[in-house]
Amino acid sequence: METLTKTNQGFDFCRIWGNFDFLGIIKGIDAVLWGPFVLIPLLLGCGLWLTVRLGGIQFRKLLPALHLAFVRRDEADPQDGASTAVSPESGQAPHETDATKTPTTRPAPHELDYSPTATGEIPALTATSGIPIVNTIEGDISHYQALTTALAATVGVGNIAGVATAIHLGGPGAVFWMWVTGLVGMASKYSEAFLAVRFRKKDANGEMNGGPQHYLQYVTKNRRLGKVLALAFAIFMIVASLGTGNLTQANSLATQLNHSFGIHPVLTGLFLSVLAGVVLLGGVKSIGRVTAAFVPIMIIIYVGASLIVLGLNAAAIPGALALIVRDAFSGTAATGGFVGSAFIVTLQYGVARGIFSNESGMGSAAIAAAAARTRQPVRQGLVSMTQTFIDTIIVVSMTALVIVVTGAWKLSGPNGHGFDGAPLTAQAFTIGFPGTQGHWVVAISLVFFAFSTVLGWAYYGERCIERLAGLKAVAVYRIVFAVVLFVGCISSIEVAWVLADISNALMAIPNLIGLVLASGLIARETRDYLRRDPKLRAAG
Known part of the structure; x- marks a missing residue:
């Protein structure tokens, strides 16, 4: 998600402010929000709290979660059972009598649906049944497609540029804190996805719509506060989708294509706007199909190239790992062009860039999770937390080790x-x-990563604009999104970069509040599900 170094190409929007130092003011706000006293302790604290409440689920259930994401068959498989609703009171399908009812099988408790009822009400746990008994499969895309859609938005240029910036400003030890942030953040990512599926609902098109813009209104008994949190998230997510997920990505992509291949930014803007528009017109199913094919390829190419570099420098890997761990607690003195850093700076840049990279706690990826075909939220929560593992523990590690060992x-x-x-x-x-073409790996990867991020964040923005203004507003949003893509390719947008960072921070705050308020519900229903699902119970 992190964006590439800013450029001075094209029209500079900052000029409209004249002598008023608007950029300096918003940079100050951004520094406070992402400094060591606001979001960093909030995000880390929330992740640690959820890790404790969930019993370290990201460590105990990582292997079965990866199995669910990449191996286990989709829940839409008809062999999983019928899709007939079952009444909690009678155990039989509605509108049937004892004389006319067809035989039905009461679903196993771990297969039951936690989703809102047809009337939009949110079912609650009961002492007798544990969970509402509705043996239906809802959703628009598979577990895997929901994962790749979220990965498309998350595995962006931050995995290339953001990691490098963390090392440049915080030293190699910043990588250690990126890892810590990722491991702790997996609990947050699990919880977001759990709530997204738990409180999702169908829109007028019959598609599942969920995420913090919906579930935040249910996590507190004070519905007015809940609605304020949900609306605040939706507003800031829309702003971020046009900044972080659009302007900055388009600018990074156009700049890279211009520098590496000589392609004019106007041509890039036209092509990118049309291509993204075609994919977005197909809705979440189209995005899911594209990312399911696109994301694995881009990750394999980048990780494969990184492994080649690491293989050729294998002897330096143990020393690099030792340096990362040692520097995490001591900081590094200035060496050559490196900006010297103390422990607090190393911690700050490691955590901040880690959060930018994996988005755990920000609530964005939960929107993709809500579209997954599933009977209940725990399974999708497990799948979604593998996103942070892939992003931070695998892709970020590749970039970091290549930079350090070389x-x-x-x-x-x-x-x-x-x-x-x-x-x-x-x-x-x-x-x-090998050879002299190593920079092409970065150039090509940046193009793939930036485009995938555009698709993922466009979907997030659509879901939130629908929450605020209804389904008809989505078409307008798509047009605006395509136009902004073109503008991003041809303009210098430093103000947009900073405003996007601020929007990311402001949308994370209501989501973090919601995760803490809902931690009891998440922990209770997770324990209930894991106790009743024999396969996951046996896995740890």
């Missing part, structure tokens, strides 16, 4: 300072990759 983080750039952002990653691949 020594690129200690080199000085043309301006006498150390390389930063994507240029640092490109320098590392140039040094470590």
Whole structure:
């Protein structure tokens, strides 16, 4: 999700502010929100709290979660059982009498549906049945497609540029805190997806719509407060989708294509707007199909290239890992062009860039999880938490190790300072990759990563605009989104970058409040499900 180093290409929107230092003001706000005293402790604290409440579910159930995501058959398989609703009181299908009813099988408790009823009411647990008995499968896309849609938005240029920036400013030890953030954040990601499925509902098109913009209104008995939290999230998510998920990604993609291949930004803007528009017109099913095919390829290419570099520098890996762990607690003195950092700086940049990369606690990926075909939320929660594992523990680690083992983080750039952002990653691949074409790996990966992020965040924005203005407003949003993509390709948008960061922070705050308020519900229903599902219970 993190964006590439800002450029001065095209029209500069900052000029409209004249001598008024608007950019300086919003940069100050951004620094406070993402500093060591606001979001970093909130996000880490929430993740730790949920880790404790859920008994370390991200460690105990990681292997079965990966199995659910990539191996186990889709829940829509008709062999899983009938889709007939069953009455909690009688155990038989509604509108049937004892004389006319057809034989039905009461579903196993771990197969039951937690979703809202047809009237939109949210079913509650009962002492006798544990959960409402509705043997139906709802949803628009598979577990796997929901995962790849979320990965499309998450595995972005932040996995290339964001990691490099963390190392440049915080030292190699920042990587350790990115790992910690990812591991703790898996509990947050699980909880978000759980709530998204638990409180989702159908829209006028028959598609499932869920996420913080819906579930936040149910996590507190004070419905007025809940609605305020939900609406605040939706508003800031829309702003972020046009900034983080649109302007900045388009600018990064156009800049990279121009620098690497000489393609004019106007051509990139036209092509990107049309291509994204075609995919978005197909709705979540179209996005799911594209990302299901697209995301694995882009991750395999990047991870494969990284493994080649690491294989050629295998002897340096133990030393690199030792440096990352040692530097996490001591900081690193200035070396060459490297910006020296103390422990607090290392911690701050590691946590902040880790959160930017995996989005755990921000609530965005929960919107994709809500569209999954599933009977209940625990299973999708397990699948969704693997997203953070893939993003941070696998992809981020590849970038970090390539930068550290090649020594690129200690080199000085043309301006006498150390390389930063994507240029640092490109320098590392140039040094470590066979031949002289290592920078092409970064260039091609950035194009894939940026486009996938655009698709994922466009879907998030659609769901939130529908929450605020209804289904008809989605068509208008798609047009606006396509136009903004073109603008992002041809403009200098430093203000948009900072505003997007602020929107990310502001949408995370109501979601974190909701996760803490709902932690008891999440823990209770998770324990109930795991106790009743023999396969997951046996897995840990």
